[in-house]
Amino acid sequence: MKRYFFKNLCLLFFITAQVIFCTAQTKSIDQKVDSVLKLMTLDEKIGQMNQYNGDWQATGPITKDGDKQTQIREGKIGSMLNVTGVDHTRTLQEIAMQSRLKIPLLFGQDVIHGYRTTFPLPLAEAASWDLQAIEKSARIAATEAAAAGVHWTFAPMVDIARDPRWGRVMEGAGEDTYLGSLIATARVKGFQGKGLGNTDAVMACAKHFAAYGAAVGGRDYNSVDMSLRQLYEVYLPPFKAAADAGAATFMNSFNDLNGIPATANKLLQRDILKGQWNFKGFVVSDWGSVGEMINHGYAKNNYEAAMLAANAGSDMDMESRSYIKNLNTLVKEGKVKTAVIDEAVKRILKKKFEMGLFSDPYKFCNEEREKQQWNNADNISFSREIAKKSIVLLKNEHQLLPLSKQTKNIAMIGPLVKAVRDNLGFWSYSWPDDTARIVTLWNGVQNKLNNTSNLLYAKGCNINDNNKDGFDEAIAVAKQADVVVLSVGEAPDMTGEAKSRSNLHLPGVQEDLIKAIMATGKPVVVLISAGRPLVFNWTADNVPAIVYTWWLGTQAGNAIADVLFGDYNPSGRLPISFPRTEGQVPVYYNHYNTGRPAKNDSDVNYVSAYTDLVNSPRFAFGYGLSFTKFDYSTIKLSKTKLTATDKLEASVIVTNAGNYDGEEVVQLYIRDMFGSVVRPVKELKGFQKIFLQKGASKEVKFIISTNDLKFYNNELKYDWEAGDFQIMIGSNAMQLQKAAVEWAK
Numbered sequence: 001m002k003r004y005f006f007k008n009l010c011l012l013f014f015i016t017a018q019v020i021f022c023t024a025q026t027k028s029i030d031q032k033v034d035s036v037l038k039l040m041t042l043d044e045k046i047g048q049m050n051q052y053n054g055d056w057q058a059t060g061p062i063t064k065d066g067d068k069q070t071q072i073r074e075g076k077i078g079s080m081l082n083v084t085g086v087d088h089t090r091t092l093q094e095i096a097m098q099s100r101l102k103i104p105l106l107f108g109q110d111v112i113h114g115y116r117t118t119f120p121l122p123l124a125e126a127a128s129w130d131l132q133a134i135e136k137s138a139r140i141a142a143t144e145a146a147a148a149g150v151h152w153t154f155a156p157m158v159d160i161a162r163d164p165r166w167g168r169v170m171e172g173a174g175e176d177t178y179l180g181s182l183i184a185t186a187r188v189k190g191f192q193g194k195g196l197g198n199t200d201a202v203m204a205c206a207k208h209f210a211a212y213g214a215a216v217g218g219r220d221y222n223s224v225d226m227s228l229r230q231l232y233e234v235y236l237p238p239f240k241a242a243a244d245a246g247a248a249t250f251m252n253s254f255n256d257l258n259g260i261p262a263t264a265n266k267l268l269q270r271d272i273l274k275g276q277w278n279f280k281g282f283v284v285s286d287w288g289s290v291g292e293m294i295n296h297g298y299a300k301n302n303y304e305a306a307m308l309a310a311n312a313g314s315d316m317d318m319e320s321r322s323y324i325k326n327l328n329t330l331v332k333e334g335k336v337k338t339a340v341i342d343e344a345v346k347r348i349l350k351k352k353f354e355m356g357l358f359s360d361p362y363k364f365c366n367e368e369r370e371k372q373q374w375n376n377a378d379n380i381s382f383s384r385e386i387a388k389k390s391i392v393l394l395k396n397e398h399q400l401l402p403l404s405k406q407t408k409n410i411a412m413i414g415p416l417v418k419a420v421r422d423n424l425g426f427w428s429y430s431w432p433d434d435t436a437r438i439v440t441l442w443n444g445v446q447n448k449l450n451n452t453s454n455l456l457y458a459k460g461c462n463i464n465d466n467n468k469d470g471f472d473e474a475i476a477v478a479k480q481a482d483v484v485v486l487s488v489g490e491a492p493d494m495t496g497e498a499k500s501r502s503n504l505h506l507p508g509v510q511e512d513l514i515k516a517i518m519a520t521g522k523p524v525v526v527l528i529s530a531g532r533p534l535v536f537n538w539t540a541d542n543v544p545a546i547v548y549t550w551w552l553g554t555q556a557g558n559a560i561a562d563v564l565f566g567d568y569n570p571s572g573r574l575p576i577s578f579p580r581t582e583g584q585v586p587v588y589y590n591h592y593n594t595g596r597p598a599k600n601d602s603d604v605n606y607v608s609a610y611t612d613l614v615n616s617p618r619f620a621f622g623y624g625l626s627f628t629k630f631d632y633s634t635i636k637l638s639k640t641k642l643t644a645t646d647k648l649e650a651s652v653i654v655t656n657a658g659n660y661d662g663e664e665v666v667q668l669y670i671r672d673m674f675g676s677v678v679r680p681v682k683e684l685k686g687f688q689k690i691f692l693q694k695g696a697s698k699e700v701k702f703i704i705s706t707n708d709l710k711f712y713n714n715e716l717k718y719d720w721e722a723g724d725f726q727i728m729i730g731s732n733a734m735q736l737q738k739a740a741v742e743w744a745k
């Protein structure tokens with residue numbers, strides 16, 4: 001503190017200021033913030049609320065006007081995004097130290113699933129249902145990023161997403177509020193580690209507040225219109241969990257919610273977040289979302305946009321320059337109160353203090369640390385661990401998997417066998433040594449087999465073209481093999497921001513390639529890489545073994561080979577339902593029953609069903625196979641009639657009845673049979689991931705209290721109602737043991 005901030009500053013200011021500053025060292029952070037605030041001009045305050053992009057990696061148009069370095073020197077920029085590396089951040093921080101008040105810059109970056117070491121996509125990690133592993137992945141990402149000068153990650157994305165057309169499903173935890181809330185907590189804890197101020201902790205940012213994942217038609221940036229009840233019950237809880245876990249910041253979202261853009265949404269930002277939830281961090285806008293309110297038809301111009309956003313509680317403007325250009329006039333004209341500006345600036349300064357940047361603005365500019373983290377073997381080996389856990393085995397007829405390591409001839413076919421960078425997926429970083437670092441599927445299998453098998457290769461086709469010229473070669477290669485591993489999928493940039501798709505089928509001629517290879521009569525294992533649930537009905541009906549590999553990161557090839565050859569027994573479970581067709585979207589497990597529910601998939605007569613398609617998803621939420629088989633006993637209940645203070649103990653005995661040791665995710669769902677508002681047919685309320693040696697059994701117990709029965713009623717009161725409940729335990733949302741209880745008030 002003394003060295004960089006107070007020493008220089010105390011020389012600069014007249015006595016009163018010196019007193020305020022120099023005594024600030026012994027004060028609480030709030031007092032220090034107040035001391036700084038008192039010295040700031042209105043323009044300097046507005047500068048803190050202004051965030052610019054660095055020189056590269058933009059997800060929106062970069063406004064080029066003005067020289068950024070001069071503006072930093074003038075105290076007109078509080079934060080930069082997409083500036084990384086010790087060198088670069090130091091250079092800009094040095095310029096900030098030339099500003100009148102020497103307030104340090106905050107450097108933010110989208111560290112979404114790893115920084116130097118890439119981990120599986122967030123949706124893939126969610127498939128692990130392993131909260132400790134997910135937390136660790138965020139922890140490592142934070143450590144690597146912080147060592148490269150990053151203070152702040154724009155993650156986790158905690159948007160519930162029920163529509164796989166939306167390209168950003170890859171970035172969240174899937175469709176379920178309960179699982180999503182636990183994962184939100186794990187990720188925030190992981191990023192912020194032992195707390196802000198440690199050199200391996202970055203500030204987390206829960207985004208996109210709120211309901212961005214419910215964009216109409218799954219089209220990115222589209223509008224959202226939903227009841228407040230649904231907002232409170234389905235979409236807000238992961239944000240609340242992130243706030244409770246101490247997330248330092250929130251990002252608002254591009255969408256309008258019930259007619260009000262989230263960026264100017266007072267209900268969300270002031271009433272719920274800063275009011276009801278008592279959130280003490282700050283809110284950053286999404287990229288340009290303040291200015292985009294003009295397109296929304298909500299603000300006439302940037303002047304009005306700045307007024308609406310600031311008054312509604314958006315503290316920092318990312319890249320729309322509406323604040324820097326208009327807030328001064330707005331304050332002078334009385335349209336934005338000084339108190340609004342002061343509140344925003346205090347929130348921002350507080351985080352800078354908590355990060356320790358006032359004490360040492362170069363705290364995160366340490367070449368030694370950056371070097372240490374650059375090729376950290378533990379991080380790489382963890383990347384393989386979590387990648388294995390994220391893989392979901394969808395089908396395995398006749399125990400085709402695992403393959404024997406003694407297999408003589410293995411044909412590796414498909415456009416993704418030798419893909420390198422694709423393995424990292426969207427929202428990942430390119431490094432010059434990517435080719436050497438990333439383990440391709442081809443290399444992973446080679447590493448596993450130690451030259452004991454003959455590996456054959458044919459590409460067959462590209463991911464997304466209509467050219468079948470490579471089929472003949474692929475068929476010839478398949479014919480020479482004992483088994484075919486066929487690697488297909490989406491291109492990695494088909495999911496992510498602005499990557500909504502109306503067609504979820506395997507792109508190009510890939511399913512034709514699968515048919516052609518199946519026609520050889522050889523045993524075929526299909527691997528599917530994607531950032532969302534895809535539609536592949538022919539494959540699901542005809543191919544004996546299917547493995548969903550998402551995008552798994554730096555160690556993808558090794559992790560897939562671990563599963564293919566049985567060194568790891570897959571334990572991933574789907575965090576999102578897989579539709580049978582695009583026309584079935586959105587399909588999610590916790591829907592309402594309706595007045596005319598279909599009894600089963602063949603019941604279509606004047607019931608809530610399609611006449612040309614069954615209601616069930618292709619693969620259900622929570623679904624995933626293991627090489628072994630888990631049997632469930634019926635449910636044992638401690639009571640069937642309960643009162644308010646009672647706790648219900650519900651248990652099952654799970655037996656590993658197959659031939660491999662393995663992990664099972666035992667899932668608990670509850671249905672409230674009748675309510676003052678209709679309730680979903682089931683809701684996930686608990687799960688336990690257990691390991692069982694072959695032949696072993698374990699009693700898995702869930703303790704249920706009335707807290708687990710609560711929901712938002714029509715007055716938005718969160719409470720439980722007495723009545724009948726169904727308790728369900730099983731291996732996925734469609735395969736469940738059931739038991740009934742009655743709960744009285």
Ligand code: BGC
Pocket residue numbers: 059060081110154207286287497
């Ligand atoms: C995205 C955010 C991201 C920001 C900065 C926006 O386009 O919606 O999620 O954090 O860009 O890159």
